[in-house]
Amino acid sequence: MGPLPKKSRLPGKxxxxxxxxAVSPLPYEHTFRLLVGSVTDYAIFLLSTEGVVVSWNPxxxxxxxxxxxxxIGKPFTVFYPEVDLQAGxxxxxxxxxxxxxxxxxxxxxxxxxxxxxxxxxxxxxxxDETGTLIGFGKITRDLTDRREAELRHRLLIEGVTDYAIYxxxxxxxxxxxxxxxxxxxxxxxxxxxxxxFSNFYTREDADAGLPAKxxxxxxxxxxxxxxxxxVRKDGRRFWSNVVVTPMRDESGDLxxxxxxxxxxxxxxQLLEKIQQHAQELEVRMAESERAxxxxxxxxxxxxxxxxxxxxxxxxxxxxxLTDFGTQLPGRVPELLQNVLQAATRMNHLVQDLLDYxxxxxxxxxxxxVNLLRAVREAREQIPGKLRDKVTLSIDPALMVAxxxxxxxxxxVNLIDNGLKFYPQGRTPHVExxxxxxxDIIMISVCDEGIGISRQHQERIFHVFERLHSAETYxxxxxxxxIVKRGISRMGGTVQVESTPGKGSRFSISLPAK
Ligand code: ADP
Numbered sequence: 001m002g003p004l005p006k007k008s009r010l011p012g013k014x015x016x017x018x019x020x021x022a023v024s025p026l027p028y029e030h031t032f033r034l035l036v037g038s039v040t041d042y043a044i045f046l047l048s049t050e051g052v053v054v055s056w057n058p059x060x061x062x063x064x065x066x067x068x069x070x071x072i073g074k075p076f077t078v079f080y081p082e083v084d085l086q087a088g089x090x091x092x093x094x095x096x097x098x099x100x101x102x103x104x105x106x107x108x109x110x111x112x113x114x115x116x117x118x119x120x121x122x123x124x125x126x127x128d129e130t131g132t133l134i135g136f137g138k139i140t141r142d143l144t145d146r147r148e149a150e151l152r153h154r155l156l157i158e159g160v161t162d163y164a165i166y167x168x169x170x171x172x173x174x175x176x177x178x179x180x181x182x183x184x185x186x187x188x189x190x191x192x193x194x195x196x197f198s199n200f201y202t203r204e205d206a207d208a209g210l211p212a213k214x215x216x217x218x219x220x221x222x223x224x225x226x227x228x229x230x231v232r233k234d235g236r237r238f239w240s241n242v243v244v245t246p247m248r249d250e251s252g253d254l255x256x257x258x259x260x261x262x263x264x265x266x267x268x269q270l271l272e273k274i275q276q277h278a279q280e281l282e283v284r285m286a287e288s289e290r291a292x293x294x295x296x297x298x299x300x301x302x303x304x305x306x307x308x309x310x311x312x313x314x315x316x317x318x319x320x321l322t323d324f325g326t327q328l329p330g331r332v333p334e335l336l337q338n339v340l341q342a343a344t345r346m347n348h349l350v351q352d353l354l355d356y357x358x359x360x361x362x363x364x365x366x367x368x369v370n371l372l373r374a375v376r377e378a379r380e381q382i383p384g385k386l387r388d389k390v391t392l393s394i395d396p397a398l399m400v401a402x403x404x405x406x407x408x409x410x411x412v413n414l415i416d417n418g419l420k421f422y423p424q425g426r427t428p429h430v431e432x433x434x435x436x437x438x439d440i441i442m443i444s445v446c447d448e449g450i451g452i453s454r455q456h457q458e459r460i461f462h463v464f465e466r467l468h469s470a471e472t473y474x475x476x477x478x479x480x481x482i483v484k485r486g487i488s489r490m491g492g493t494v495q496v497e498s499t500p501g502k503g504s505r506f507s508i509s510l511p512a513k
Pocket of ligand 1: 413417418421447449451452461465466467468475476477478479480481504
């Protein structure tokens, strides 16, 4: 800034002179004044050697609220809060600027309306060619917004309790400390600020130079993240997740690091617990699988062993009835007939149980099966005259991925049920249809029989669940359980739609070949 014209050099308190009035003969001074005169972001003004305002720009008017004519000639002390005035700060600032050429400060200043703003201030001593002090240039910036943002930021960081957030200087000495850091590491700010962050490392890690390596890595990569054991003030270890970020100033020079540490001990413990539970569960599942397998094996052998005596009862009853029927007294033949029927029923039951149990034990490797042929084979197993009541509507080319004997067994059960659950005296009819849907083959077994009410449609697939007495409709209550197990073992599903009195449709879906 060029020297001030003599007249305005030491303006008195009552001077109304404005810097703009001090017209310079030099064109660059004029330009310079224009420049200052247009700046609104900075208050740029001149003070006399005593601190009286000599010039004023639009930025000064905007920031401090005074118009040029209101403030020129007034002492610059009006901008200071009472505490600063009492401490003699304005005079001190001019003295320092006069002595060293420049004074820089940040602090509260007062606007015309009495409100405060956070100012960044630079006061520069102005001297003439002979070196005599002729006044001061003052540049003030309103940093209230920035300060508030910084304050909010600081409060936010300080208030965080889940994370230790702190900063280090370039050597790893701690420069700030938040609540989370105190909570996690156990040190108060007073105890730890100024100390080196290597204090948090285990002896082995510190001896291995890990702290320095972490900082070097952060500088090299622009970021460091890691997990490891750290030590609390009381010596206890904790598992931490650490993020270190280097901080640089505007010119890119390293000025320190920020460090965020999370205590992961709880998580680690939780993880260990989950793993432990998973292991226990695995053991239990293996146990229950083994128990299931044992139960299956037991059921199988019991069913198997039951059949021999049953066959004996059936056989001997039959012989007695055939060979000695006529010689038997009174109701004996009739009673024996009952024994025979009961034995036959028992035999069916055992046979069905055996089939059901076997389905859980055999290896089922689905292979391509021609559906029409399989359904025909199932129909062949239906006794003579009923067989004709089964119609098929299946594309002969349809192939399905299935275990052929199981598929036939399933179909026999469904067709058999469809022919069985009919109102007395009516002729049954069952239709088996199939269609391909993308990679799935849908097979339907439909009847026009008695139907199943909605509330029973799920339980009929369970073993021994029957909706009728054996007298009304004979059966063991195992057929649909075999259907369900067989289909699910082949990777398919089965479901029923039914309207009581109208009929039922059992639909099976199996993967296409
Ligand atoms: P079972 O046929 O030996 O009784 P299932 O397990 O095959 O045993 O069937 C269980 C029950 O589901 C039957 O007792 C019957 O009440 C009912 N059910 C099965 N299929 C049909 C059907 N097509 N129509 C009506 N009810 C049926």
